[in-house]
Amino acid sequence: SAVISQKPSRDICQRGTSLTIQCQVDSQVTMMFWYRQQPGQSLTLIATANQGSEATYESGFVIDKFPISRPNLTFSTLTVSNMSPEDSSIYLCSVVGREFDEQYFGPGTRLTVT
Amino acid sequence: GQNIDQPTEMTATEGAIVQINCTYQTSGFNGLFWYQQHAGEAPTFLSYNVLDGLEEKGRFSSFLSRSKGYSYLLLKELQMKDSASYLCAVMDSNYQLIWGAGTKLIIKP
Numbered sequence: 001s002a003v004i005s006q007k008p009s010r011d012i013c014q015r016g017t018s019l020t021i022q023c024q025v026d027s028q029v030t031m032m033f034w035y036r037q038q039p040g041q042s043l044t045l046i047a048t049a050n051q052g053s054e055a056t057y058e059s060g061f062v063i064d065k066f067p068i069s070r071p072n073l074t075f076s077t078l079t080v081s082n083m084s085p086e087d088s089s090i091y092l093c094s095v096v097g098r099e100f101d102e103q104y105f106g107p108g109t110r111l112t113v114t
Numbered sequence: 115g116q117n118i119d120q121p122t123e124m125t126a127t128e129g130a131i132v133q134i135n136c137t138y139q140t141s142g143f144n145g146l147f148w149y150q151q152h153a154g155e156a157p158t159f160l161s162y163n164v165l166d167g168l169e170e171k172g173r174f175s176s177f178l179s180r181s182k183g184y185s186y187l188l189l190k191e192l193q194m195k196d197s198a199s200y201l202c203a204v205m206d207s208n209y210q211l212i213w214g215a216g217t218k219l220i221i222k223p
Contacts, residue, residue: 031209042201042215043157092156096209101164103147103203103211105156 002027002095004106012112013083020079021109023093028073034066035092037108043092049076083113116140118214120202125220126192134187134200134217142207148176148187149201151216157201160187189219197221 003026013019023032032049046066047055055068070076080087093106117139126132138146145164149157163169163178163185175188187200202214 033211042213044213045210048210101145101162102159104159108156 006106010110029095031096033094120214123218136202144205147203
């Protein structure tokens, strides 16, 4: 299994500012994902963070709004840029096991935009 | 399109058995996952099925029928702490997870 930590665990931010969320894994992993989960809803994949190349974004998510870095196989960051109240959500980092038979989630970052 | 269906909410009694169903239509199939998510917490991995049949892990079992696009999660000897949302997710041909909306399970004493 993989142990994943995220920073910050929660934040309250003002409209128009940006927040960078960090994700650290205790082992090297190939695939890292960033999800968003709004209250009472299921998970929505934002992007796949690729080591050494640009992230792959899902429909409805763009790099200018959600820039992602993946400098190595154990670390990634997601920035939520020019925030609005609609960005208030839980942001989750996730990794897939080597055999693709397990997926682990970080504890999440609870973001509130005022 | 890709679609995962599961009931929105279920209620069961402590000590009983409950079965949460999940049906799916996806572009390719590389396995089906079940997760448990308590309110305010991240999802926790429960099970993975890629072949037809039943996988048992203690009080929890998961079943898959690929020909029917169907899975269920069976929870036995229910405990109050099992009150949570249960998420079904299918890994498609691109190894991306397609998520169901989750089933909120309410356990009553």
